[in-house]
Amino acid sequence: MKIGFGIGVTEDVYLRIYILRELEKKMKEFFSKKNYGSSIKNYVIGISIDAEPFASFLKERKPKYTKGKKTLTVDRRPYDIEDCFEYSSRIDHDKFMKANDKEALCILANDIYSSIDLVDKFKKRMDDFNKEKFKNDMKNFFKVEYDIEL
Numbered sequence: 001m002k003i004g005f006g007i008g009v010t011e012d013v014y015l016r017i018y019i020l021r022e023l024e025k026k027m028k029e030f031f032s033k034k035n036y037g038s039s040i041k042n043y044v045i046g047i048s049i050d051a052e053p054f055a056s057f058l059k060e061r062k063p064k065y066t067k068g069k070k071t072l073t074v075d076r077r078p079y080d081i082e083d084c085f086e087y088s089s090r091i092d093h094d095k096f097m098k099a100n101d102k103e104a105l106c107i108l109a110n111d112i113y114s115s116i117d118l119v120d121k122f123k124k125r126m127d128d129f130n131k132e133k134f135k136n137d138m139k140n141f142f143k144v145e146y147d148i149e150l
Contacts (some may be wrong), residue, residue, distance in 0.1 A: 001031050001032070001034050001035065001036060001040065001041060001042070001043055001134075002028070002031075002032065002041065002042045002043070003024075003027045003028055003031045003042075003043045003044075003045070004024065004028065004042070004043075004044050004045070005020060005023075005024040005044075005045050005046070005047055006044060006045070006046040006047070006086075006088075007020055007046075007047050008046070008047070008048045008049075008050065009047075009048070009049045009050065010049070010050045010051045010093070012051060012097065013049045013050075013051075013093070013096070013097070016096070016097070016104065019101060019104050019105060019108070020047060020108070023105065023108060026141075026145050027141065030137075030141050030145070031043075031137070031141075034134075034137060036129055036130045036131075036133055036134045037128035037129045037130050038083070038128045039067075039083060039125075039126035039127060039128045039129040040083055040084070040085045040119070040126060040129050041082050041083040041084070042081055042082065042083065042084035042085070042086075043084075043085050043086075044084060044085070044086035044087075045086075045087065045089065045112060045115070046061065046086065046087060046088030046089065047088075047089055047091060047108070048088060048089070048090045048091065049090075049091045049093050049096050050090070050093060051093045052093075060088060060090060061087070061088040062087075063085070063086070063087040063118045063119075063121055063122070064084075064085075064086050064087070065084070065085050065086075065119075065122040065125055065126065066081055066082075066083070066084045066086075067083060067125055068082065068083065069081070069082045070082070070084075085119055085122070085126075087115060087118050089111050089112075089115055091107060091108065091111060092107070095107060102146075105146050105148060106148055109142045109146065109148045109150060110150065112138065113135070113138055113139065113142070113150045116131065116134060116135050116138060117131075119131055138150075
């Protein structure tokens, strides 16, 4: 399965963007050889960490599932997606910025792990997705890579 992040942050968070980039890199590597069925081949996590007043202006995007192949254009560049589940999550800006690196990773880990249940909204369309195996692997990933218990 391919995993990727869509990251939206305010300028001050760029000082800590390395946490998100390292996490994304390790997740991509860990999950690249995993298979959870044919329903989801791409799993995209949108992460927003925005300070006020920007956070209150941004709308929360609903989870989305695209079955089959589709070409999207982002920043005038086309890219193909196939059997893609995507969702957005808003991380508390103040907690993230005040946390040390380990605590920030715990915030992200808990949010990512608890968000897996969002796939249940598309259960009928995702008839071949082993969510429990995915959840167990996600739990294992955070334990092995960061010593974080979920």
